[in-house]
Each structure stands twice: as structure tokens, then as C-alpha cells.
Amino acid sequence: MRQRKRGDISRVPGLFSMNINGMRELFNSGNSVEETIHSTFDKIERSKLNAFITLSKEIALEEARILDKNGAKGMLGGIPIGIKDSISTKGIQTTCGSKILEGYVPPYDAHVIERLKLEGAIIIGKTNMDEFAMGTSTETSYFGPTRNPWDLKRVPGGSSGGSAAAVAGGEAPIALGSDTGGSVRCPASFCGVVGLKPTYGLVSRYGLIAYANSLEQIGPFARNVKDVALLLDVIAGYDSKDSTSINEKCEYLKALRYDVSDVKIGVPKEYFGEGIDEDVEKAVWKGIKTLEDMGASYTEISLKHTKYSLAAYYIIAMSEASSNLARFDGLRYGLRLEKDKDWHNTFSEIKAQGFGEEVKRRILLGTYALSAGYYGKYYLKALKVRTLIKRDFESALKDTSVLITPTMPFPAFKIGEKIGDPLALYLADVNTVPINLAGVPSISVPCGFSGKLPIGMQIIGRHFDEATVLRTAYAFEQGGGCDT
Amino acid sequence: MKDVIIGLEIHIQLNKLRSKLFCSCSTKYHDSEPDTHTCPVCLGLPGTLPVINRKAVDSAIKVALALNCEIEEWTMFYRKNYYYPDLVKGFQISQYDYPIAIDGKINIEIEDVEREIRIKRVHMEEDPGRLIHVGTIDRSRYSLIDYNRSGMALLEVVTEPDLRTPKEARIFLNKLKNILEYLDVFDSSLEGSLRSDANISLAGGARAEIKNISSYKGVEKALLFEIVRQNNLVRRGVKVVQETRHFDEARGVTISLRTKEGEEDYRYFPEQDLVPFTILDRVDDIKKTLPELPDAKRKRFVLKYGISDNHAKVLISELGLANFFEIVATELDAKLSATWIADVLKGELNYRDLDISAFSPDHIIQILQMLEKDKITENGAVQIIRTIMDEGGKPSEIVDRKGLLKIETDASENIVLLVLEENPAAVQDYLGGKEESLHYLMGQVMKKTRGRADPNTVSELLKKKLGC
Incomplete structure (x- = not known):
């Protein structure tokens, strides 16, 4: 019986490229959620992408059966979703891409997971990521690199590489990532999908395993702007468990219009500087012109303090990381030694065995930056730079409604190409980290190709003005922006 | 140092x-x-x-x-x-x-x-x-x-x-x-x-x-x-x-x-x-929810109740004790209350490692009222307090059970005469100028009355009978 139905479903044309609406119509017309989820797992299990660290097949199928019985209600009723492994899921292993958390099963759900469950979404698994979100390529994962669906020899970007690859590769229509310095937008750009980093405070961080807590936000991935807006509608909003959460939510899906006649675009020249690939520059400018053709206006502007943002970002992120990652001592959860030693030797050895190279590098640098005698020189100074960068954005966005830049300076690079040169990898974040320092929202939408590799265009907005960011991205997408 | x-x-x-x-x-x-x-x-x-x-x-x-x-x-x-x-x-x-x-x-x-x-x-x-x-x-x-x-x-x-x-x-x-x-x-x-x-x-x-x-x-x-x-x-x-x-x-x-x-x-x-x-x-x-603090309470106790600063200091050392005092002091003479609570009751509690909550203010009020009405002696009052702490019970019931009602002067006089009769040597010593013998005779009277006689009355009676 099940076999027959399953056959039916997988013959539905375009099942694995379907958007939320398409899938919901499928369920409304009597198709089985359970069989859809089955087909999805079949596809993932055959996949070469390594987009998932953990599959929650049993739980997902059980949920699906309940929805089939009671009707797939909710904004995301029956829709499969991949969750970045930095987000806590009750009863499903959550490793953050690290050996130190292998086997850790959280006893609680992150706020966003509670929201997703309320709306009927089905969590199919935990997606691969750079260890503790520290990376731009998903190569630092303890569970092996994820591959880019457009070219299996290339990285999907990072750190939310698993989520972006899953969405691009048809393994999930939507996914959640987290973005500390570009970790949603970079893989969205490399994998040719849409990814949004919301304003700091719009989405609750409760349950997100912290890398740099003053910078990061959970953000949605989808294959189109509409689904990103819908997913944001579900996860955004005030949460009393997150003291930095702010009640500034709008209705994002309803804000989408095919109209940018009132949109004033600012184009910051610093973001088109040295190291930007020619194809990328061309594609983004073409995107800006497309929007202009649709009625938007643009001016070239300057964000003066851009050149300090990478330094400030890495000092702040590493400092916070050195403290955030201190709790992993193997005492209460996660990696254990075969034989306990005294306290100092036990926790030292747990960290030595459990953390990878990049994580150790950032903890050491962050510890150094916070040390007595260096705090003022590094951390405090970085905070001051951060304030200047934030002001840059606030003043630029007074006269403009959005800023447009390339998301990444170049398209996806080859696996192994840059991993030996940490500094080169840090430089790849040059266009994404200032946005986290400023706390403003930013989306990456596909805007063209370099050869067969997708290019992403970054649209940045005012604090809590996701509506305009999404509307601009939507109009661009509807205006055929991605065609080359 | x-x-x-x-x-x-x-x-x-x-x-x-x-x-x-x-x-x-x-x-x-x-x-x-x-x-x-x-x-x-x-x-x-x-x-x-x-x-x-x-x-x-x-x-x-x-x-x-x-x-x-x-x-x-x-x-x-x-x-x-x-x-x-x-x-x-x-x-x-x-x-x-x-x-x-x-x-x-x-x-x-x-x-x-x-x-x-x-x-x-x-x-x-x-x-x-x-x-x-x-x-x-x-x-x-x-x-x-x-x-x-x-x-x-x-x-x-x-x-x-x-x-x-x-x-x-x-x-x-x-x-x-x-x-x-x-x-x-x-x-x-x-x-x-x-x-x-x-x-x-x-x-x-x-x-x-x-x-x-x-x-x-x-x-x-x-x-x-x-x-x-x-x-x-x-x-x-x-x-x-x-x-x-x-x-x-x-x-x-x-x-x-x-x-x-x-x-x-x-x-x-x-x-x-x-x-x-x-x-x-x-x-x-x-600020509006701040209670009266110890220093302020101590000053108020001295001013309002006219008790000594030393007593006030002991009474405010625990909030429970201070509240206890104020309950008792509204019913009885404040100085008497302060003395009995700060000196006697607190001492007996400390000795037993007990808290003031172990004693009812009603009981001390009853005891002190009996004392004020001259029904019991101070010694008797202390005995009642100790009995309540060690065995429980109510003051009146303990007075009955232990026979602590104060002995009237007439009855005391008879016992004084008896003691003088039984201790001729001590009487001689006293009359010969040995002051301490009076204390011995006092002790004998108190022993026979089991402490129920008023010490002042006994002392006066003894002196009178011995003719000085």
C-alpha cells in the first residue's frame, strides 16, 4: 500500500523543486504528507551532498502520519525543513558540527523550533555546518565537507552550507541557518538560493548555540523570496526567553509587491573594491540596473569605515567565542574521556580532542584579545569601530531605502582550495561582516552566473525594515533578475 | 599588636x-x-x-x-x-x-x-x-x-x-x-x-x-x-x-x-x-517598602518605652525578639517586659539554642502578670519559663502542678520561726556579729518554702525576729 503511494508521489513533476504553496496544494488535494517525507528521505539518502549530519526520519514520519490523519494545518503544514545543527532540537542530536558535541541530544527546543512545530513544519534533519559556525565553506565540520549541488567539487559556502545545499539540491524546500558574519548569505550566494539575515533582535536566539552572541541571528533559506518571507513570518517575533529580542515584527509575506518605484538604492563603492571577481561585479551592477528599469533609483555612496570592519568583526567574534565555548568541558554532556582524570587534565583533554583547528585558533585569539592589558587595545577598540560602522549604515540609510552590494567577492571555490589559508578565508567575509556589526537586515538573492556557478546579490535594509528588503528582492526576482 | x-x-x-x-x-x-x-x-x-x-x-x-x-x-x-x-x-x-x-x-x-x-x-x-x-x-x-x-x-x-x-x-x-x-x-x-x-x-x-x-x-x-x-x-x-x-x-x-x-x-x-x-x-x-531598620528601632525603643539602651540593643538584635517585646510591652510595663525578655527569656533561649519563636508572647504576658500581682516570686517566674521550654505546658497549669503560688507573709512568719528554732547555733553566731549567718538562715527558709516566699519579706522577718 505504502509502496504504491510512494511511487505516485515521486512521479509528481517537480516535487523536489516545489515551493511551499505548491506543496501545500499537493497535500490539500489529498496527497500524503508521509509519502512526501518518505520520498524526501529517499532522495537525501542517495545524495552525494552530505548536507545533513543527522536525519530525524522516525520523528518526521510520525509527525507526517499525524498530519495525514488530522489534516496538514498551519502555515507550514507538512512542509519538510532542514535545521542547521547549531539550533537546539529536543530529542534530535545537535552537534554544531563538532566532535565535542557528538551524541548530545538537547532536552529542549529552540524558540524557532517551537514556532515551526506550531505551524506544522516537519523537521527532517540537522544540516551540516562549519564547526561552531566558524568558517566560510563548511569544510571545518567534524562530519566532513558538504558539496555544492552546482559543482560537487566545490564548497557550498558556510557556515550554514548544509542548509543552503539541501535547499539548492532539492532535499528540502526550506531550511534554517544562522548568520554571525555572513553564514546564511554566503552559502545562499554560492548555492544560488535566497537567504536572509534578519535584524539583530527580530528572531529569538534562544536555543541557538552561540558562537558570537552579539552578532548572530537565525535566518531562513528558500528557493524564492516568497518562501523566505513566509518562513520569516513564522520564526520572527518577541520571545521573553531572549533578553535581546525586540517586538518589531511585521507581516512579511503581505509586504511583497511587484513594485520598487519608491525604492532608493545606495551603492557603497567600498563593496566593489579590490578582490571582487569581474563576473560578480558585472552581475550585481546588472541587477541594480534591472531594478532601476523597474522604477527604483540609485546613487553611489560611501561607507567610510568599511576597511576596519573585518578586523573589528574578528576581534569581537573571537572574543565572544572564547567565552561562549568555555562551557564544553565534557562534564555534563558531549564528549567524555574513556577514563576520567583530575579536573584540569580532564577538561583540557576534552577540549584538545573535541575542538578542531579553526575553533582552537579562534578561542586562543579571542582569549588573548580579552586578556588583562589587551582588552582596551583590542576588544574595546573593536566595539568603538563597531559603533562607527553602525553609524555609517544609519546615515547612509537615511537617504536610501536599501543598499546593494555583491554578497561574496567571488563564486564558490573548490573544496580544499582555501582551507589551508585561514586569512584568505577571513577576507572572503569582507562584504557580509559589516552588516552583522551594524545589526541591520540583509538578504542574498541569486543575480546571475559565473560560468555554471551562481552569484548572489546582497540587499541591505534599515533596522527592522525586512519588509522593504524582501519587497526589493521579490520584485527583482519576479522581474527575471536571475536570468543571464 | x-x-x-x-x-x-x-x-x-x-x-x-x-x-x-x-x-x-x-x-x-x-x-x-x-x-x-x-x-x-x-x-x-x-x-x-x-x-x-x-x-x-x-x-x-x-x-x-x-x-x-x-x-x-x-x-x-x-x-x-x-x-x-x-x-x-x-x-x-x-x-x-x-x-x-x-x-x-x-x-x-x-x-x-x-x-x-x-x-x-x-x-x-x-x-x-x-x-x-x-x-x-x-x-x-x-x-x-x-x-x-x-x-x-x-x-x-x-x-x-x-x-x-x-x-x-x-x-x-x-x-x-x-x-x-x-x-x-x-x-x-x-x-x-x-x-x-x-x-x-x-x-x-x-x-x-x-x-x-x-x-x-x-x-x-x-x-x-x-x-x-x-x-x-x-x-x-x-x-x-x-x-x-x-x-x-x-x-x-x-x-x-x-x-x-x-x-x-x-x-x-x-x-x-x-x-x-x-x-x-x-x-x-x-524606599517606601523599607522597614524600620535595627538602629532606628533601637532608638525608638529607648524613646518610646523608656527602656535602657542595653536592653534595646539586645531586643533589636533579632527581628523576632523585637516584635515579641512590642507585643508584650503593649500589655504590661515596658521596663519590666524588657528586663524579663532581654535578660531572662533571651538567656534561657540561648542556653537551649532556641529561637524566640519557640516561646509564646501570651505565656510571658501571663507569667509577668502573675508576678506583677504578687502571685508568684521572681524565682517562681523563672521556673515557669524553664518548665515551658523543657516540658511544655501553660503558666497557670505549671503554677498549680509545681505549687509555685507565693507564700503569704503569715505563712512565711511561721516558717521563719521554725527555722530559728531549728538552728540555734546560727542564731548565736549572728547575734555574736557574724553577718553571713543571716544568709544561711535565709537559705534554710527558702529551702523549706521551695522558693515560693518573697526573699525581701523573709529577710525583713528574720531581722525582726532576731531583734535588730
């Missing part, structure tokens, strides 16, 4: 709050199994975030006001980074710059001289879990951890180095505890409710910090030990080094934990998961 300089850091657990500092876990864990009062937040599980308990902030402001501090306009939290098995996150959420309050003072009384002890700052932080060492800290083979305490709200009160002797430190702590009890923010009877670190240096020498002394008396003992230890070092020509020491309460000694070189760098930096918040706007409301 050389100049001794002592400063204290006192950690007060706000255990009267219903929930912990950053989560909604109950604070009533003291009689529970380990790890039963925990949640993902106070266990520091990955991804959890702190949310400030506003009631805890109010309590902190209340204490700061009572310690005459300046309340800051706004406050914020910092992370204090260090590794310890009882610390679930690898850092403690504490305060650094911009604490709740600064610059306060408490007056203490040293041998009837008032001294002002300055309070440097008052700040909030979370309590770590509790380590239980098998045996002593330096010899333990393994340790157990109970995370019930993890995340409890602590208030840290830091004094300026204004204390000069271990005794002063004890008096200061008692005064602080007294104030805190009046404020109803903590229950001092619970384990670990008040823990102190003591800094001490001799004659400008290096400073030793004695960590985590968990009892009031322990502070005085640890400091006394430290003075002897440091004096011995100086006498032998050994330099006193700056170090952190642990007080072994059982052995009454301090042991070195680490020297200055081994001091940790706590890498304080702002806790970004909590936002800075205004507190000054709470001050007026909280």
Missing part, C-alpha cells in the same frame, strides 16, 4: 526569592535531592540565554538602600571567565563596572564606641553549583557536584579595608546579617546563605585573601589564625606573599590555594545576552 587591615567580601544568597536569578527554577532546593531544581538555563546547556529576575534586582536595591549606598542610574552585567567544575558555562554572570550601588556605610559598635565601616560596592551575580569534597579539599579523591544552587541570586557586598580586628569583622557580619533579616531578603538559617571572603594584611605587608568562609564564626577564626600565621612568618624573617587561601573550618586553619603569579585573569567583558537597564526609577517605590 601590629596594624591589621581587614576587608570583607560577603556573598548573600537571596534565598527568599521564589525563583533563581536568570531562570524560573524554584529556590527552595535545600531539602531536595541533587540536581532536582535545574533547567536548561541554570545548567548552562548550549543555546540557553539568561533573563534577569526583576524581583532580585529590587531586593538588591533594597539592601543597597539599607546600607546607605548610592544607587547607580543604570546597571549592566559582565562575564567573569574561569574554569571550575561547579561553573556550568565556564563563566559566571556577574557585575564589574556599573554595579547596582556604590559608596555605602554601616555603623558598628566596638566596646561602646561607634565606628563607621564603609561599603565600597554592592553587586549581583549568579551562584555556581555546590561541590562536595569527599574528605577535605586538599586530600579529596573525588568530588560530587550538585547543581541545585547553580543560578541562585547572590548579592556581593564589598567593604573598604576599614576593619581592624577579627572581632570587628564578626561584629560587622552580625550587624549586616541583622539588617538583612529586617529586610526579609534572606533566611540565614539555610546552608550557604552567607559566605565571606576576607582580605587581611599586617603592618603594610602583602595581602592574603581567604576564600569562601561559610560561617559567621569562621570569619573571626580564620582571621585570628591568619594573624598568628603572618606574625610567625615576619618573626622568622620570611616575607609574607600575596596569595589566595582556603579556610578549613574543621581544622581551623587556612591553607594556600594559589599565589599572585597563579592568580586568574578573569577577562571580564560585557554580557551581551542581557541588556543594560535603568534602576534609578525603582528607588522611590522600593
